[in-house]
Amino acid sequence: MAHRILILNGPNLNLLGSREPEVYGTDTLADIVDRLAESAGDRAELRHIQSNNEGELIEAIHDARNWAAGIVFNPGAFTHTSIALRDAVSGVELPVVETHLSNVHAREEFRHKSFLTAVCVGVVAGFGASSYTLALEALIGHLDSL
Numbered sequence: 001m002a003h004r005i006l007i008l009n010g011p012n013l014n015l016l017g018s019r020e021p022e023v024y025g026t027d028t029l030a031d032i033v034d035r036l037a038e039s040a041g042d043r044a045e046l047r048h049i050q051s052n053n054e055g056e057l058i059e060a061i062h063d064a065r066n067w068a069a070g071i072v073f074n075p076g077a078f079t080h081t082s083i084a085l086r087d088a089v090s091g092v093e094l095p096v097v098e099t100h101l102s103n104v105h106a107r108e109e110f111r112h113k114s115f116l117t118a119v120c121v122g123v124v125a126g127f128g129a130s131s132y133t134l135a136l137e138a139l140i141g142h143l144d145s146l
């Protein structure tokens, strides 16, 4: 049976492809999600949500309890600030893979800290759009092993 997976993206990721291509690449978020669906094939059924609003991201995580087996989550800059998102992830007890386009550890010091990592099953960072594909593969593998 296909795993139902939420692809969740946080603030400013709707701008992908339009600015800062040297950091975040030239793909739009729609390109990335299309490619993910293609690589998942019939192994996973994906739903995608992007929000610039912390509360909406929390609601999406809570709602995922009702239908999803796991989440690929790029929390954007909320990674480095949000205890509320951390509590939402630990509260729903779904496997979450923290995902970043850029290698946050090779960037500014304030990006080295993540409030989410400790409550996620793992992290993928630094591979551009491929970070999402790798994160999805890792999550499917994790779900298959349960």
Ligand code: CA2
Pocket (backbone or CB within 6 Å): 011, 012, 013, 015, 016, 017, 018, 019, 020, 024, 074, 075, 076, 077, 078, 079, 099, 100, 101, 102, 103, 104, 111
């Ligand atoms: O590398 C990542 O995926 C990040 O989560 C992206 C966040 C950043 O705050 C994190 O430290 C690392 C920023 C997303 C903003 O994306 C933009 C895309 C195009 C133009 C401007 C911003």
